[in-house]
Amino acid sequence: MADPMRIRAALAGDETTVRVLMAHIMEPGTRKDAAGALIPAHFIQDVEATSNGKSVLKAMFSGSVSQNPFLSFKFKGGAKGDKVVVKWSDNKGDSRSDEATIG
């Protein structure tokens, strides 16, 4: 199973800032190893963030996103104590879901 994400969510005014660090190799599929063989692609494809069950962000990633990606976004309508859940799934069918409480 994939390693956990680190999620922080903070409310300022009416905006909630969410910062997510994902642990992923993000192999683009274009690189070659020392023997000249192509390294198979392995990257996050879909990211979805929900707050109290409501979708607040949907993103499509590709192999051009860096290793261990960092994602920061803001949304309105969050309240202190709400749960923010972030879920990603990659092109090999692996997925990971973690949550944080808005502080």
Added chain:
Amino acid sequence: MKKAMALRQIFVAATLTAGVLGGAHAQDASADAIAKYREMLADGNPAELFEMKGEELWKQKRGPKKASLEQCDLGKGPGVIDGALLELPKYFADTGRIQDLETRLITCMETLQGFNGEELLNTSYGKDESKNMIALVTYIATASKGKRFNVSQAHEQERNMYEVGKRLFFMRSGPHDFSCATCHGQDGKRIRLQDLPNLTTNPGDGVGFAAWPAYRVSNGQLWTMQKRLNDCYRQQRFPEPKFGSDATLALSIYMGVNAKGAESAIPALKR
């Protein structure tokens, strides 16, 4: 790789702007641009991922003996990680030798969890069990963030190691006739746009010895001090020292004692 390219673009942009303003200014402006870039990245330092993983591993029952590392004595008593890094490497009476964080951790994994210590020492960096060790090192080291280094010189072996480290630091050899001091023996030197800390004295807070382990953006790896030293030797075209060898411990003691009082910026973020 990708971030490295982005960084290069920042370099180019900064150099172009600065070029118009004048030569001497160019270096400062580029250094500023790098500082800004680091600041932007520091908000999401991926070292935190290693730290989280390390924390889990520290408490997890693993190895042939199915034990956690929570009773591991890193020099400040069993299970104390707070400030442990700041006093390492040091002499440990139970093993009868100088150990740094990595080698001490291997001792714990051997005695508490039943791993094969010799095998752990010989695992290539970042492979198999070494991956877990890097995470553990990051977790333990992060517990000392913002505190000041105080590497001991109380034991005779520690003083001997300092002397050995000092000599190694200034020993010129290899095809380039290099020593550590060639790059790190004076103030205000740089390689391309990277400032080089002077490691013969205290280089200041959060640089040199006080900045490793660190996450390297250019290759997405977390480097411990052992790996950093190994790579210094590789860059000098020396034969690379073995993981946990006396040479690396001696150099660590030399740099650690020199950096007495420097504030730890660990885990740092590097190019």
